[in-house]
Amino acid sequence: MAATAETVEQVKSIAGEKYKYGFVTDIESDKAPKGLSEDIVRFISAKKNDPEWLLEWRLKAYRRWLEMPEPKWAKVDFPAINYQDYHYYSAPKQKGDGPKSLDEVDPQLLETYKKLGIPLHEQEMLAGVQNIAVDAVFDSVSVATTFRKQLEKVGVIFCPISEALERCPDLVRKYLGSVVPVADNKHACLNAAVFTDGSFVYIPPGVRCPMELSTYFRINEMNTGQFERTLIIADKGSYVSYLEGCTAPMRDENQLHAAVVELVALDDAEIKYSTVQNWYPGDENGKGGIYNFVTKRGACRGKNSKISWTQVETGSAITWKYPSCILQGDNSVGEFYSIAITNNAQQADTGTKMIHLGKNTRSKIISKGISAGKADQTYRGLVKISAKAEGARNYTQCDSLLIGDTCGAHTVPYIESKNKKAIIEHEATTSSISEDQLFYLRQRGISQENAVALVVNGFCRDVLQQLPMEFAVEAQKLVAISLEGSVG
């Protein structure tokens, strides 16, 4: 056990320092006063130039929120959140109207994204081989969206949701809240009341989106919550691959992130949604870090539609997240591929829900949980099969890897099947990195840290392979860093 113990020690000692995205951008911001009230909701709505119906929608959500209890079922532990202690709106100050083009974006912001490895200049992106359109959200607002012209040519709409409210209000109104109802849960309800920005995507019928779309979220301001809302609609026969990345500065206070993501896939459409979540996890004693309370859900509304979620969750003090699929259309397919890494004092309760409503619907769940330090994580999944879902099938595989003996991993699979002929398979394993493996790798010249990283990346391989190439490489490095700091 000695080598593992040593690795665990190393993990502990470097953890806090290793978060390389922990810098703060010194930029003037335009903020709402702390606290939450109807006035704040109206303030945000006015800032965003909401149409009347949206203000009403927000207010309704706010009133429901006041009455809703906190969700209690997750296996996470934290002091009650003081909702009055956050700013619900913060935007980098800008002169006059918003930036019309990248040239008008504050150079300091561009610098920030550069430091994060997210080039917003299209020339830079073109110079590299990457072909990814990026929407960058800084605190509460979107600061830049790239490659718009190329996308517009094929009719793809990719813009901040606030802008979509002007460009295509009917689409937004039709689908907003149609997958995640306003009062779905307390966090989603709060988001409905105060959401400030996020991305909107519409892919017209028959269009295969010519590039990866990506949103990069960054929380910068102190005591600021981030409540973005993403809405993606893939019309009949279309395809889109969407990536999401997140970071935040190191701060001693806990910051709240309550996002909502809604996906709608119509007949024969496919949406691939990938997340690399690396919010600040807090220090090794659990001080600071992001509370990541996110509601993500996709509706396979049309026949033969497909939604696939891939997530690499390495950050956040607490992760509470269950990207789910509602398989309404006949022959629709839902997939969930997940890597969750918790180290030090991190807690994660994550998993998915696959709701089979249509005939011959299929779902696949591959979850890889890695726990180190004193961290604790739970896979929580629901597979629900309705009586009408003839021929439904699910395959679930949950693997946990433990590093050291002070961490925990739990698997909580719920199965509710009303259709006797449905086929549901579930496999689960728990393992730890063995001394034999570490010695073998080290004997070949590989350092202990890299050896752990290699074993963990091997453990996660099935999921990493689901990520788009550029992201897979980044994710592999992130796996190494988050355990290197823990593993390599």
Add this chain to the structure above:
Amino acid sequence: MLEIKDLHASVQGTEILKGLNLTVKPGEVHAIMGPNGSGKSTLSYVLAGREGYEVTGGRIIYCGEDLTDLEPEERAAKGVFLAFQYPVEIPGVPNSTFLNEAVNSVRRYRGEEELDKIQFVKMLRAKTKELGMSDEMLKRAVNVGFSGGEKKRNEVLQMAVLEPKLAILDETDSGLDIDALKIVADGVNAMRSPERSALVITHYQRLLDYIVPDKVHVLAQGRIQKTGGKELALELEKSGYADFKGEAA
């Protein structure tokens, strides 16, 4: 190359090596034979620096340097290679990825430039071909689902790729068919040079027909009990280890 003086080593408080002496000069190949449980694998682990194998006395001098306090990866980078008696499985890690990581780790340690993907693949293909192995084995996860013989061949491939100065082969011949045995032997012979040495642990005289050793040692009761030339292996084949079993130190 290697000078072991009065080496004592314990595993979990039990002394296994009890004053072992062994000198291997550059370019030499030595065979170590001995009964089951006599400490052959223990010796190989001690040389490779495995945790839990505690040196309680004596010295291991390798290329003029005491190895005792070095980490396993440092010893590897300095050219010590151990072909494991029981190679370990690493699920999900392709053999080629593992080898690439190993080669570049060693190069980094030595201050040499890392091989890029193209250089590495070229080198790897050449080695694989030399050993008559299929490229398919490079894509598979390290040792996962490999047959016993394939695992051993994979050890030899790793050795060929890392080009160690001191190769320790712990029963690499066990479980091999005749053709594989020849391949393994060819692999070792191909590396023979005035700067490289090898310690070949085996139970079978047969291997030594292909890898002709400069010296043969009998390890029993935690010590080298007898040293001779190639003919000693033939003698042992006939007489067994009965002579060495009672002679505890």
